[in-house]
Amino acid sequence: MRISFGTEGWRAIIGDVFTFDNIKKFAKAVANWLYWSERAKLDIYSKECTEGKSFKYTSPSAGVAIGYDTRFLSDKFAEVVADVISSCGIPVFLSSSFCSSPAVSNYVLKKKLSAGLIITASHNTYEYNGIKFKGEYGGSAISEIKWGIEKMIFSKKSYIPNDIPKAYIKRVSFDELYTEETVSFVDMERIANARFKIISDSIYGSASGLMRKFFHSVGVFIDEIRNNIDPLFGGYTPEPIVRNIGPLMKKILKNRADIGFAFDGDADTVGAVDSQGSFLQSYDIMSILLWHLVENRKLEGDVVSSFSSSQLLKQMANAYGLSYHETPVGFNHITNLMLRHNILIGGEESGGIGIKMGIPDKNGPLVALLLLEAMVYSNKSISEIKSDIVDRFGLYCLHRTDILFKNNDEKDEVISKFCTKMPSSFADEKIKDVYTLDGIKCILEDGSWILFRPSGTEPVFRIYAEASSHEKSYKMLNECESFIKKIL
Secondary structure (H helix, E strand, C coil): CCCCCCCCEEEEEECCCECHHHHHHHHHHHHHHHHCHHHHHCHHHHCCCHHHCCCCCCCHHHCEEEEECCCCCHHHHHHHHHHHHHHCCCCEEEECCCCCHHHHHHHHHHHCCCEEEEECCCCCCCCEEEEEEEECCCCECCHHHHHHHHHHHHCCCCCCCCCCCCCCEEEECCHHHHHHHHHCCCCHHHHHHHCCCEEEECCCCCCCCHHHHHHHCCCCCCEEECCCCCCCHHHCCCCCCHHHCHHHHHHHHHHCCCEEEEECCCCCEEEEEECCCCEECHHHHHHHHHHHHHHHCCCCCEEEEECCCCCHHHHHHHHHCCCEEEECCCHHHHHHHHHHCCEEEEECCCCEEEECCCCCCCCHHHHHHHHHHHHHHHCCCHHHHHHHHHHHHCCCEEEEEEEECCCHHHHHHHHHHHHHHCCCEECCEEEEEEECCCCEEEEECCCCEEEEEECCCCCEEEEEEEECCHHHHHHHHHHHHHHHHHHC
8 A cells, every 4th residue: 555645744544554664664755765865955945945044954964853642542653753753863853742733843943853653543534643843844745755755665775774773762842932032023912911711722732721821921812612632523523514513502602701712633733712702714813813913913925725715814914915826735835934034924724833933844733823813903802803804805704514435436536536427506506717726616707716626645535615705605505515426
């Protein structure tokens, strides 16, 4: 069975493809990649990056950070990966406990290591586990790295020096450095003085205890729910979307909280719920952050969003006179731009958002703190800020539905038939244009759009629809779902 990268790393079902033998192969491929002399010739080392800075080639001897989430056997998988990497003469800094992906990225960047790995399957169901790779720049594996590691997996040639002695494995806490770095970007004292009632929902994942660490120094108590370790995630999927965060919504209403945050399995993605118990879509969060960073913090830079994101972000970027970029789905594409341009904010529909400060990677906890800061600066609730943005830029309603298949073969069969059976219209609107940057996006005559996109890691077909009303968006989704099922 092939070991291959998805949008950020390798994920597979535990005991099927994700086995101890296969993770050893993956770890050995990473070691070979780090020793490969051609790695030093990557564009990332030879061309100017963010704000005229460039990253220098980092020797394998600088070491690798290895973290893990709360999934079944993640800690044991991490130990095996650490043993393989250190056996190749590369020092390993192994997390002393479960941790978040942003904490690993931050540790790699601040300690100037050669790479980072975290054992996680992010938002996937409990049957899955995986490995995310972080470059020395503290972000997701860009395409050059992704292809290089895949090449090493199937290469018979070794670049690891012969008879190299085993390096040390050192247990460290990534959270301490990450907490210190993250709170430095926001006005924690001002947030603390606002005395917000805040609820944090880790959905049994790596965000457990993280928000409390941020606020400990300023003496604010954060109420946490679902913060114990449960590899089955309480029967939920560790993804901060509406169907998984009912307990958070109920808790907010019961406690009359000001805001609540929910995090995915490795805590790099965040969802937010306002004081009325209403869920904020990813584009709502991005629009609020963009508004806050530009109008309150007076920051500048480009805006990036993925192919499946709302056009609201493009509308706002144009209004603020900021350059706008659109990328394929997968935060590695956004990281690539964050390294090469002055990106103020970049995000994707699934909730992954990166900010100019800190790491060029998804940074869910920092996003949560900046939302609180936006409330403080404006003296308004999140729902009031959102309403102001709608009044100024218009209403954008983006929704998604997922069609599950028995396996990837069934999913691939639908894809092969899809283009030949495409209708000429949806929801009484003719298709005006079709774009294929990542999936098939149909632009309708009234400006609304539909995106059909297969998942890169699961037997899932995702359908997105954005319109100027929720009713229209759902109508489009229903028609598209019926269309896909007729193909089966």
